[in-house]
Amino acid sequence: xxxxxxxxxxxxxxxxxxxxxxxxxxxxxxxxxxxxxxxxxxxxxxxxxxxxxxxxxxxxxxxxxxxxxxxxxxxxxxxxxxxxxxxxxxxxxxxxxxxxxxxxxxxxxxxxxxxxxxxxxxxxxxxxxxxxxxxxxxxxxxxxxxxxxxxxxxxxxxxxxxxxxxxxxxxxxxxxxxxxxxxxxxxxxxxxxxxxxxxxxxxxxxxxxxxxxxxxxxxxxxxxxxxxxxxxxxxxxxxxxxxxxxxxxxxxxxxxxxxxxxxxxxxxxxxxxxxxxxxxxxxxxxxxxxxxxxxxxxxxxxxxxxxxxxxxxxxxxxxxxxx
Amino acid sequence: xxxxxxxxxxxxxxxxxxxxxxxxxxxxxxxxxxxxxxxxxxxxxxxxxxxxxxxxxxxxxxxxxxxxxxxxxxxxxxxxxxxxxxxxxxxxxxxxxxxxxxxxxxxxxxxxxxxxxxxxxxxxxxxxxxxxxxxxxxxxxxxxxxxxxxxxxxxxxxxxxxxxxxxxxxxxxxxxxxxxxxxxxxxxxxxxxxxxxxxxxxxxxxxxxxxxxxxxxxxxxxxxxxxxxxxxxxxxxxxxxxxxxxxxxxxxxxxxxxxxxxxxxxxxxxxxxxxxxxxxxxxxxxxxxxxxxxxxxxxxxxxxxxxxxxxxxxxxxxxxxxxxxxxxx
Ligand SMILES: Nc1nc2c(ncn2[C@@H]2O[C@H](COP(=O)(O)OP(=O)(O)OP(=O)(O)O)[C@@H](O)[C@H]2O)c(=O)[nH]1
Ligand SMILES: Nc1nc2c(ncn2[C@@H]2O[C@H](COP(=O)(O)OP(=O)(O)O)[C@@H](O)[C@H]2O)c(=O)[nH]1
Ligand SMILES: [Mg+2]
Numbered sequence: 001x002x003x004x005x006x007x008x009x010x011x012x013x014x015x016x017x018x019x020x021x022x023x024x025x026x027x028x029x030x031x032x033x034x035x036x037x038x039x040x041x042x043x044x045x046x047x048x049x050x051x052x053x054x055x056x057x058x059x060x061x062x063x064x065x066x067x068x069x070x071x072x073x074x075x076x077x078x079x080x081x082x083x084x085x086x087x088x089x090x091x092x093x094x095x096x097x098x099x100x101x102x103x104x105x106x107x108x109x110x111x112x113x114x115x116x117x118x119x120x121x122x123x124x125x126x127x128x129x130x131x132x133x134x135x136x137x138x139x140x141x142x143x144x145x146x147x148x149x150x151x152x153x154x155x156x157x158x159x160x161x162x163x164x165x166x167x168x169x170x171x172x173x174x175x176x177x178x179x180x181x182x183x184x185x186x187x188x189x190x191x192x193x194x195x196x197x198x199x200x201x202x203x204x205x206x207x208x209x210x211x212x213x214x215x216x217x218x219x220x221x222x223x224x225x226x227x228x229x230x231x232x233x234x235x236x237x238x239x240x241x242x243x244x245x246x247x248x249x250x251x252x253x254x255x256x257x258x259x260x261x262x263x264x265x266x267x268x269x270x271x272x273x274x275x276x277x278x279x280x281x282x283x284x285x286x287x288x289x290x291x292x293x294x295x296x297x298x299x300x301x302x303x304x305x306x307x308x309x310x311x312x313x314x315x316x317x318x319x320x321x322x323x
Numbered sequence: 324x325x326x327x328x329x330x331x332x333x334x335x336x337x338x339x340x341x342x343x344x345x346x347x348x349x350x351x352x353x354x355x356x357x358x359x360x361x362x363x364x365x366x367x368x369x370x371x372x373x374x375x376x377x378x379x380x381x382x383x384x385x386x387x388x389x390x391x392x393x394x395x396x397x398x399x400x401x402x403x404x405x406x407x408x409x410x411x412x413x414x415x416x417x418x419x420x421x422x423x424x425x426x427x428x429x430x431x432x433x434x435x436x437x438x439x440x441x442x443x444x445x446x447x448x449x450x451x452x453x454x455x456x457x458x459x460x461x462x463x464x465x466x467x468x469x470x471x472x473x474x475x476x477x478x479x480x481x482x483x484x485x486x487x488x489x490x491x492x493x494x495x496x497x498x499x500x501x502x503x504x505x506x507x508x509x510x511x512x513x514x515x516x517x518x519x520x521x522x523x524x525x526x527x528x529x530x531x532x533x534x535x536x537x538x539x540x541x542x543x544x545x546x547x548x549x550x551x552x553x554x555x556x557x558x559x560x561x562x563x564x565x566x567x568x569x570x571x572x573x574x575x576x577x578x579x580x581x582x583x584x585x586x587x588x589x590x591x592x593x594x595x596x597x598x599x600x601x602x603x604x605x606x607x608x609x610x611x612x613x614x615x616x617x618x619x620x621x622x623x624x625x626x627x628x629x630x631x632x633x634x635x636x637x638x639x640x641x642x643x644x645x646x647x648x649x650x651x652x
Binding site for chain 2: 208209235236239242243246247249250253254256257258259260261262263264265266267268269270271273287290304
């Protein structure tokens, strides 16, 4: 019943800016440390990732050395209709800038030429820019640098009528997950269904927070919290991407004993956290406030209730996925 | 989960002393093991040029004494005799990537001195920074160092002294393993603890069980089955998962382990095992891998099996409390 839709995502940027590193971390379970082993990408590396049942993410990691970039641009202008024209039928451009780059002008010039081609061949493309390797910049200078660079790049994009979405990222912290999460969400057509159903579930559960994660990447695709009590404002605003990071690291850790995890149930200081598979493509995390009962048995009942609710939610979401 | 074990101040036998030449890696080890510094960040540690002492309080007291050179160490201003009398172990760090003959001379000088004031002391030698050596070369280095130290002790007439050697690096878990074994020697209750852990393993089909010091990821006791480094890592990292997730939704530092329910975390794995964590007293946590085969995680059997484990673990916790009440530590 579900039709498979392919979404082409171009990953571009100068050589060494960190494209293959982020791809390996998000999609291949590398640790940041592992990326040091990566060599320069030759031409284009394709990967196809099944995503939420009916989507395939078609990722083009484009080698950033000048020869390759010139080749992409030349092919496009000389044989615009050739299948080798990488700028055709793109859904998303993700352009990566190394914030420590020594050749800013050249970086910008290439960005401009890429936009020009996309304007011609994929005018509806969504453009994301990542100002990457932020870890190398002093903490108190990051915001300012981001603003200056972003404004500058938006000016470059204006003539082509692209509205940029930008993120400051680094493979050494969780910022990468936030950026990729929003990129992926922009590709999911029925994202509002997830949101609505999640709210419905929370009307019943009254959880402090419920979060949905895509299964292979552990990127957040939707979340909801209790509307009446606004105490979530005090929580760490980076918690979603931190969770992605924690769980991905955990995945690597159990991989070392040659297995994977299915669930996590944590009875913590203030909350109880349930993490389990919801559908074949989604994990759900439910965060409940602890009722501080001295009586252990009610806690067990609560737990059974939540596990039952996860089962019910499962059938609901399997329908959403097949819309 | 955070919490410090505060040893009884009247008993200092559990103190360990870290010594070694400059740049051997003492500060790095302390920062990585006790302050969670990333190993790579130790490159930026500043070297100190005069003797320094830093104290860490964990399961036991740890004093780090850093000596700049090898000679001005018996400085009259410092009461080394009193210090050496009060410690349980001397941990001496040798940089295996460097020319180590000077370090060996320094070590035997310290040993000959310390033996006079405290003959019962454990001497623990860390052959450190082995990440830079090839597999073959590691063993050669270890053999050479053990040989030389042995000869030296013979010359000094100290054959009776207990000296142990460990190959360590801050870039893997070898440093935690070494510290675990060093600290275990100083825990008077260890045999009793190990017995209890063996019982738990036997009754509950645990594959492996560790009693961890949560802060440092050193295990203070484990059951008698052999330690496999991957299992240790998975258990140690499970502590991080628990603390990190819990920390996002509550102020963990504020927590008091005597109040409320203890932190518990279980994670079901695809191979049928379950990672199990249960907070104990004094900054300790029991972490293990348990087999719960052929049971659906939503099934009653699974829950019953877990409740039984929880029950037994609570009994263990009670024994731990009793033990520590009467304990000198
Ligand atoms: N400090 C820091 N280094 C990073 C970061 N991201 C990637 N790197 C490092 O940058 C180097 C180059 O990364 P790659 O991912 O191979 O770069 P690329 O963009 O794929 O390069 P080409 O394939 O030649 O286009 C690697 O050694 C990474 O470890 C980051 O956020 N911070
Ligand atoms: N390769 C390697 N380097 C280490 C290791 N431990 C420490 N170092 C490095 O050794 C240097 C000196 O360490 P430091 O802790 O300052 O030595 P200290 O003077 O004994 O306190 C630092 O640059 C550390 O990064 C290790 O296990 N392997
Ligand atoms: Mg690449």
